[in-house]
Amino acid sequence: MVETLADTVRVYLLLVRMWSRAAWAYRTSFVLLTVATAVVTGLDIVAILLIFAHTPRLADFTLPEVMFLYGTSSTAFYLADSILGTVDRLGGHVKAGTFDVMLLRPARALVQVAADQFTPRRLGKVAQAVTVLVVSLSLLDVPWTPSRALLVPLMVAAGAVIYGAIWVSGAAFQFVATDASEALNAFTFGGNFLTQYPLVIYGREWLWALTWIVPLAFVNWQPALYVLGRPDPLGLPLAFRFVSPAVALALAVVAALAWRAGVRHYRSTGS
């Protein structure tokens, strides 16, 4: 059977629709969870606002600039979270034996794990992040050249792919360590939290590590330096501001290979 990308997307959307209807069965919980997710994602920005209630600048960055970092990172993060955030439950599926069931069904296992227990309320988080991004764009005092304006949607898309790749790689790791799902949070939720602030606050060593080891600097930091018209504290060449899509692609390839290796390594839990 030749499966096209369109088939994969169709199966994914089918599963998403099914899970959305399931979520609607517990209505009070659904409504409360929708409100809760919208508010909880808003708390990070409240913390930023409280910080700026005490100081006009944080590590020389203004509030609109930090809001821009928050908006770009969080929009990318919650897009990836909405689409495939549940892959971090892979370890649970392996332990419960439900992953075996997924392998038997005529659809890609990754698509099934990604769509598992999908709920439309996750889109509320994306909306919240986009709102902050739009507000920051209206407050920023930069000359909007075409290259600057184009870089904004491009960095969000690349950022979403980077987060998605981290999620899938972390899920693949759970084929080896089924209990390790919480360690993945350090890179996903931790990565999102970290990139909401100007990376200079973490010092040169961390900045170097975030560029070359866990390349979260390409989610929003490097392109944002260009958009905000700021020099790179590490003094990297100008080309680095534009390579996020290439970094995203490379990470996606690594994630795909890791996932395949994981599925091939998988031996079920027996019994």
Add this chain to the structure above:
Amino acid sequence: MRVYVEVALRGFRRHATYRSAAVAGAFTNTMFGFIRAYVLIALWQARPQLGGYDVVDAVTFAFLTQTLIAPVAVFGAPLELGERVRTGDVAMDLQRPADFQGWWLAADLGRALFALGFRGVVPLAAGALAFRLDLPTEPHVWLAFAVSTLLAVVVSFALRYLVALSAFWLLDDRGVHAIAGIAAMFFSGLLLPLVAFPGWLGAFARALPWAAIIQVPADVFLGEHTGAGLAGALGFQAAWAVILLALGRLVTAAAAGKVVVHGG
């Protein structure tokens, strides 16, 4: 009394079984400790002495609160009780010849002890290696901190117990759990120390039960309270513990009257 000690021991052992999960959790708590420490350093560099903390206090706060996250279960999984209400297994729990609330409290204390001893020490130790921290030097401060942490776990349990009992009416406590989690994160001081909350918001946040979970034990650790102030801080925690546990008992009685056991 012995039965509760046994239940607590089982709670401890049950969580001790999942060692790799504890290691993964400790790793994540530690990484967040570093991120939060740097954010607070940036803030305290802009505003030294903000809220009566110096920058060393702020960094200590970042790592210490990451240590407390697991024991007080701010982000933790909901009490299994909620799930048991949904599945109906709770009918069995209500039959036990032991106090219902006491049973769950004992199990949670066992869990918290494991979380503090095996998972919680990691972020603080890592922070102490990387930064200069404000660690208590006097034994009585450590003792007060131990009491304060115990009270924090009890207050947190009492809140999560109420959340779990909501499943008797809603059939699914996940929504309430999510809302309660947000309130806990914001008002406990985990997101930003409550000392950095401006004006009336700070005063309001410090009167709520969530302050008893993170901010108060952290202040006790940092030696912000002495003498009568220390007694007042522990009294504040104890008062919330008593109020919320009593509320839990009232709700338990109401809920037990609602249980319908379907035979078959």
